[in-house]
Amino acid sequence: MINSRFFNRSELIGFLSLLLLLAVILPLFLDVFRLNLVAKYLTYAFVAIGLVMCWGYGGILSLGQGVFFGLGGYCMAMFLKLEASSVENTKIQSTPGIPDFMDWNQITSLPMFWKPFHSLPLTIIAILVVPTLLAFIIGAAMFKRRVGGVYFAIITQAIAAIATILIIGQQGYTGGINGMTDLRTLNGWDIRTDHAKVILYFFEVFVLFACIIAAQFIRLTKLGRILVAMREQEDRVRFSGYSVANFKIFAFCAAAMFAAIGGAMFTLQIGFMSPSFVGIVPSIEMVIYTAVGGRMSIFGAVYGTLLVNYAKTMLSESFPELWLFGLGGLFIAVVLFFPNGLSGIWRDHVARHVDRLFAMRSSASRKAWASKSVADGAPAE
Amino acid sequence: MFGDYSIGDLGAIFAMQGFAGLILFSVYVLMALGLAIIFGQMGVINMAHGEFMILGAYVTWMTSSFFQSHLPSLFSGYFFVAMILAFIASGSLGMLVEWGLIRHLYKRPLDTLLATWGLSLILQQAYRSVFGAREVGVELPQWMMGSKQVTDTIEVPINGIFVMCLTLAITMVVAWIMFKSRWGKQVRAVVQNRVMAGAVGINTEKVDRYTFGLGCGIAGIAGSAFTMIGSTGPTSGQLYIVDTFLVVVFGGAASLFGTIASAFTISQAQSTMEFFMSGSMAKVLTLLTIVAILMIRPQGLFALKVRK
Numbered sequence: 089m090i091n092s093r094f095f096n097r098s099e100l101i102g103f104l105s106l107l108l109l110l111a112v113i114l115p116l117f118l119d120v121f122r123l124n125l126v127a128k129y130l131t132y133a134f135v136a137i138g139l140v141m142c143w144g145y146g147g148i149l150s151l152g153q154g155v156f157f158g159l160g161g162y163c164m165a166m167f168l169k170l171e172a173s174s175v176e177n178t179k180i181q182s183t184p185g186i187p188d189f190m191d192w193n194q195i196t197s198l199p200m201f202w203k204p205f206h207s208l209p210l211t212i213i214a215i216l217v218v219p220t221l222l223a224f225i226i227g228a229a230m231f232k233r234r235v236g237g238v239y240f241a242i243i244t245q246a247i248a249a250i251a252t253i254l255i256i257g258q259q260g261y262t263g264g265i266n267g268m269t270d271l272r273t274l275n276g277w278d279i280r281t282d283h284a285k286v287i288l289y290f291f292e293v294f295v296l297f298a299c300i301i302a303a304q305f306i307r308l309t310k311l312g313r314i315l316v317a318m319r320e321q322e323d324r325v326r327f328s329g330y331s332v333a334n335f336k337i338f339a340f341c342a343a344a345m346f347a348a349i350g351g352a353m354f355t356l357q358i359g360f361m362s363p364s365f366v367g368i369v370p371s372i373e374m375v376i377y378t379a380v381g382g383r384m385s386i387f388g389a390v391y392g393t394l395l396v397n398y399a400k401t402m403l404s405e406s407f408p409e410l411w412l413f414g415l416g417g418l419f420i421a422v423v424l425f426f427p428n429g430l431s432g433i434w435r436d437h438v439a440r441h442v443d444r445l446f447a448m449r450s451s452a453s454r455k456a457w458a459s460k461s462v463a464d465g466a467p468a469e
Numbered sequence: 470m471f472g473d474y475s476i477g478d479l480g481a482i483f484a485m486q487g488f489a490g491l492i493l494f495s496v497y498v499l500m501a502l503g504l505a506i507i508f509g510q511m512g513v514i515n516m517a518h519g520e521f522m523i524l525g526a527y528v529t530w531m532t533s534s535f536f537q538s539h540l541p542s543l544f545s546g547y548f549f550v551a552m553i554l555a556f557i558a559s560g561s562l563g564m565l566v567e568w569g570l571i572r573h574l575y576k577r578p579l580d581t582l583l584a585t586w587g588l589s590l591i592l593q594q595a596y597r598s599v600f601g602a603r604e605v606g607v608e609l610p611q612w613m614m615g616s617k618q619v620t621d622t623i624e625v626p627i628n629g630i631f632v633m634c635l636t637l638a639i640t641m642v643v644a645w646i647m648f649k650s651r652w653g654k655q656v657r658a659v660v661q662n663r664v665m666a667g668a669v670g671i672n673t674e675k676v677d678r679y680t681f682g683l684g685c686g687i688a689g690i691a692g693s694a695f696t697m698i699g700s701t702g703p704t705s706g707q708l709y710i711v712d713t714f715l716v717v718v719f720g721g722a723a724s725l726f727g728t729i730a731s732a733f734t735i736s737q738a739q740s741t742m743e744f745f746m747s748g749s750m751a752k753v754l755t756l757l758t759i760v761a762i763l764m765i766r767p768q769g770l771f772a773l774k775v776r777k
Contacts, residue, residue: 149579217509229764238514238578239767242714243760249711250756257749368711372586379583419587423580424573 094308097446098439103300110293120139120282127289127357129397130296131157134350136378136389137296137303138343143375144383145312146339147319148236149216152244153347153374154227155251158366160388162255162349163218164261166202167211168271169281188270193260202261208275213354216345223344227337234333236322237422252367267362271355292353296390299346303386306342317340347374376415379422382431383426392430482744485625490740492629492698495636497732500709501716502643505728507684508717510660511677513571514582517589518713519706521563521685524592525555525692526701527600533607545610548693552635555689563685567678575677589707594676596703606700628697635694640729643687647725656680673726712756719759720770727771735759 095103114126135153143149169187178184181191186198204210225249230240255262262271271279278284306312314335318325326332355361364370373396381392396418403411426432500522505513515521532551536544566588574581589608609628616626658666659676667673689776695701716735735755742751763769 149580149582207562228605230767233764233767235764235767238512238582239718239763241579241582242514242718244713246711246756250753253749253756254753257747258755368707372583375583376587409594409598409691412590412597416587416594418572419590420584423584423587424570424575427577427580465602 094304098442099304099387101442102380106300106390107297110296111290115286115289120285124285124357125401126394127197127285127292128354129394130292130390131350131354131357132374132397133212133296133348134299134353134395135343135374136381137299137386138350139375139378140383140386140389141303141315141346142339142343143316143378144385145307145319146193146336148336148340149375150244150250150340150343150370151240151241151371151375152251153343154366154368154371155244155248156223156344156347157351157354157370157374158251158255158361158363159219159222160215160351161355161361161365162268162351163211163215163348164352165268165271165361166205167208168274168355169268170202170205171274172270172272179289179339187263187268188258189263189266189268195260199261215348219344219348219351220341223341224337228333229334231333231340236336245371248366248368248371249288250316252363255363255366263362265363267360267364269362271359274356285357288353288356289350290325292357295349295353299349300386300390303342303346307386310337311335329457333338376419376422377453378429380418380429382429382434384428386429388429391404391434485740486740486744487737488625489743490627491633493740494631494697494733494736496691496695496709497713497716497736498636498640498689498692498729500713501720501728501732502640502725503684503691503716504713505720505725506643506647506687507681508714509724509728510656511575512578513575513681514584514585514714515577515684516586517566517592518585518685518688519708519710520589520592520596521688521706522561522695523596523701523703523706524562525689526696526705527596527605527692528555528558528689529693529696530600530605530607530701537608545612547610548697549749552690552693554695556686557689559689559692560682560686563688564678564682566685567681571673571681572677593703593707600703602703604700604702604705607696609697609700614721632697634693635690639687639690644725646683652676652679669701673699679741709755715756715759718769719763721768724769724771727769731770735762 110126110130115123118126135157138156139150139153173185173187175185177188177192178188181188184193185194186195190198204214226244230236230243235243256265258264273279279288280418313328314325318332318335319328322332351361351365354365377393377396378389379392380396382388396415399414400411403414422429428435500518503521504515504518505514507518529548529551532554533544533547536547536550540547566585570584570588571581574584606719612627614627616624617630618624645653647656655666655671655676658669659669659673659680663673666676692701692706695705699705712735716732717728719735720729720731739751739755742754745751746754
């Protein structure tokens with residue numbers, strides 16, 4: 089159903105209820121510690137939204153989203169780390185003014201690629217541009233040669249492995265396996281206080297909704313429709329004269345940029361960044377958030393991320409042994425029984441009743457329109 | 470860099486590094502053979518392959534403990550019993566998985582990837598619950614310990630030689646099964662054209678199940694051999710899975726010969742470079758090179774030309 093409006097009714101309900109949940113209900117009822125946990129989960133939601141575009145719409149499964157998440161996070165962490173290791177703070181080091189892990193690894197001057205991260209505007213540009221550029225290089229190399237499907241998945245996974253080994257191996261430049269810790273202030277503003285955490289939470293929700301709207305915008309344009317068409321029948325789209333590779337590259341780059349924003353938010357919220365958020369395991373976990381929420385649904389991805397992470401925290405707090413069984417079972421169950429995830433369940437079983445409710449309330453003059461939309465099932469993609 | 474070494478020393482170092490590479494090559498080949506059958510022939514991405522390997526390793530460990538406590542007189546030969554048990558254990562688990570999980574997903578290869586990843590998480594946790602989180606190592610029988618002096622400066626460990634001979638034997642058996650036996654012919658027929666193979670009377674479902682079982686069984690043997698040169702923990706399998714997939718893809722997914730060639734290239738490249746730089750950088754460089762080559766030549770080294 090081609091809809092000229094930005095959100096159709098069920099999407100508007102989804103948007104408003106998510107906004108209500110994240111911006112009103114959760115901050116009202118959770119203490120700062122739990123709110124900070126939600127903020128951590130939401131950073132993964134950025135990745136999940138990116139995956140909806142690239143995997144759900146474009147059919148490109150990337151198992152390397154952790155790399156982009158990590159790149160964004162590391163860019164942010166480098167800025168914060170430089171600010172935290174001012175000359176006064178690092179007087180006891182043999183070379184004051186450089187991050188502590190560099191000092192431990194006998195590095196005496198700041199490496200060139202660290203220099204731009206003295207400035208916040210350059211850092212923000214780096215967060216947005218560096219991961220996107222990497223995605224562009226990978227995407228251009230692969231999609232132009234028509235590498236896709238499982239090969240793309242395996243190669244992106246290899247890239248995730250390479251990134252982890254590189255970060256851990258280059259301890260002096262990256263902080264190694266411990267990552268970048270002890271981050272304190274953002275332009276002089278202490279990010280560790282409860283007050284700062286709440287403000288950052290609202291900022292994050294704001295950015296998340298900006299990303300949701302951007303993703304929705306992309307989906308509704310011709311570009312989004314070509315992406316879906318490409319997923320279904322790549323050859324037909326190619327024969328119609330579209331450059332399939334360019335559209336794939338775009339989707340992959342957009343997903344990378346979303347992931348990077350999420351990573352930067354993660355660093356701000358949690359106060360550190362480490363290779364354990366970059367490698368194969370976190371990357372594939374991010375895919376499962378999307379799969380659980382529904383790979384076709386932007387809102388579903390956000391809910392899926394929240395739910396899986398909530399379950400993870402709950403289970404690993406009380407039954408650490410069960411968590412991996414639960415996560416593994418979830419993977420299998422989602423793939424075998426609910427390929428469309430939560431949003432698929434919602435659409436098949438709940439949305440119809442919601443629509444009927446609206447149909448009863450709508451005025452007689454609009455009755456015909458409403459009943460038609462019931463018949464359509466009002467897809468809540 | 471070479472100034473401190475004499476020519477003879479350098480030769481010895483290269484020979485030893487080359488031999489270390491050959492051991493790595495054996496592990497890669499054993500793991501990749503099973504994966505090449507499953508991924509190359511059936512198109513299924515089995516992320517739990519490493520866990521099937523570890524199952525073989527744990528079976529070997531249990532067998533060795535059993536022989537140690539109950540049949541100490543036969544201890545020197547336990548490995549051959551363990552290998553067969555490992556093959557049976559991994560192979561039957563593989564067939565069970567094929568029946569319960571994989572067979573529903575043949576049309577959605579990306580989803581098999583996710584589902585088998587879930588399976589690998591479950592298996593890892595199961596190993597952790599049953600065998601404990603600590604790594605276990607088997608006790609080698611007397612004849613496998615020590616090393617053989619080739620020249621004054623070069624010596625090679627006997628367990629390494631044994632693993633290599635084992636790899637050679639298993640590769641030959643697999644090659645015979647796939648290319649000479651009637652069953653292998655059926656497998657290749659199903660790969661090339663499933664519908665036609667079914668039409669001429671091949672039970673494609675049965676072929677699928679046994680193929681998957683065979684691939685997993687070989688992974689079990691790989692795990693068995695793996696205990697000879699390293700210790701086994703619940704997550705050891707995951708360390709090798711990405712490398713192994715790269716080996717298979719780099720070699721050309723459907724070609725067994727390509728798999729062996731690429732395993733050789735990758736392992737030799739890695740162990741030679743380890744001499745010049747740190748282990749992690751050697752690995753990064755090797756993986757990056759493979760990824761770069763795959764971007765230029767996505768079909769891998771040896772591509773099988775099949776008209777679809």
